Amino acid sequence: MNARTAALRAGLDRGWIEFKQTWTNRDDVIGQFVFVALFLGTLFFMRNATLPGTGFSLGAATVPGVLGAGIVFNGLNSTAGYLAIDREDGTLLRAKATPNGMLGYLVGKTTAVAMAQVTGILLVLVPCLFLFDSLAPDGVWSYVHLLWVLALGLVATLPLGAALGSLTNSPRSIALITLPIMGLGAISGIFYPITALPSWVQGIAQAFPMYWLGLGMRSALLPDSAVVVEIGQSWRPLPTLAVLVAWSVIGLALAPVLLRRMARREAGSSVAERREKAMQRVG
Template identity: 30%
Template sequence: MNTLALGLDRTRVELKMYSREKEAVFFSFLFPIMLLALFSVIFSSQFDDAGPDMSAARFFLPGMVSAGVLLTSFQTMAMSVATERDDGTLKRLRSTPMPPVTYFLGKVGLVGVSSLLQLVVLLLVARFAFGVPLPTSADRWLVFAAVFVLGVFGGTVLGIAYSSLSTSRSIGAVVIGPQLVLQFISGVYLNFNDVPEWLQRIASVFPLKWIAQGMRSVFFPDGMAAQEMAGSWETGRTLLVLGAWALVGLVLCVTTFKWFKRGSV
């Protein structure tokens, strides 16, 4: 209980530090919300003939939710942990009586709170600003919750592990470049069916494609499942792949995490 209480205290500290970093808040928290609003307005005319079941906002919502999961978990963790390692924050924390697990609980709390808040804002904007219908069946919400939790957890541990690949000076490029490519080939900003097949296969190796597919299965009409690679939503496979990536990320996080920057004693 004492460790849990310390973890909650650390979460509050992490949230305060996060809220003071305006660039991080914009690019990881507000960016998907802003893009949803912009895409819904800019591309609205292209969905005039799509029928009453599909609008620009509904089309882009699953992708923006998926991008939000990626940004608030993977990007936030990779960049913040690399910075804290290089500026000596991790070294100082390691030398305090605070249990090491408290640091990780704080990071998990930060990602959990920020991801959930972002999700709520995204859904509110989609529903009340653009009239996107939200799921009404319990099974869809269960799929949504499972994909969201596995995506956030996997992104968090993978981001912590990824932070060891670079220093704070170059981590931005190391993170943002690859994740932008993945967003475009994983059906976040484009119709996944329009992506060349060989790029679809590359995207299928990584979790973002499956997060986006899982979210489409929640928010899209059932008839659009035929446009997926397998002609169905593949809910079971989606959860299996995301679970596997979460496990791989956890193992990598545990085995690669370092409290001290390279070359330090």
């Protein structure tokens, strides 16, 4: 077994361990279930509202959009946040000191985040399938469609999150990533049809993966009758595939370069300096 293969296996093992640890941490578990409960409660009260011009439930139409937005938010924000924290506490420096350590670290972190995302989606989707009988109308094919959108969404966002995290100086800088993502959520047709927004806003939203992930999720989980509120009254599968692949390529190209650049700058003195600043803020 060569060094890279060993690093990949170590990264997968690390990702599995980190994922399991999130379910032994009380705060993480409470936070996860509080979010799910709040979201399901909101959908419950939306169940009798309908999409404009249709008799289709607005609550059911919101489910796939929120799942798509969650992939983007967690893929970018969570990955970047973990990277910033591990940079500040010296974890990245220790990874750098081992052969192919940065490769193993990146594989482990993306594995842990991806598994957490899949779990979060299941915690939301399974109850919604009982709450809204109109979801997943094509049975098995709906879930197959959902899986390829989910897989491509993870590839399109996790490397980007790592790239953005490598540009941050500290965990407090993550707000610079969080706020734009929240802004994208407001214009990407997550909670209301994007066609209700001005055309120039629609154009901005379509340049980023959040809109396309929401659209892909809706095309997988909603019946064809719900397509009337989409742009061009079409699910646009080929543009969805093209945009998500393009963002995947961008992320996979940028992440290794930026992470290597960040790793070269890591040293014991820089970690000690960041810790000293953190202690001063606490004091």
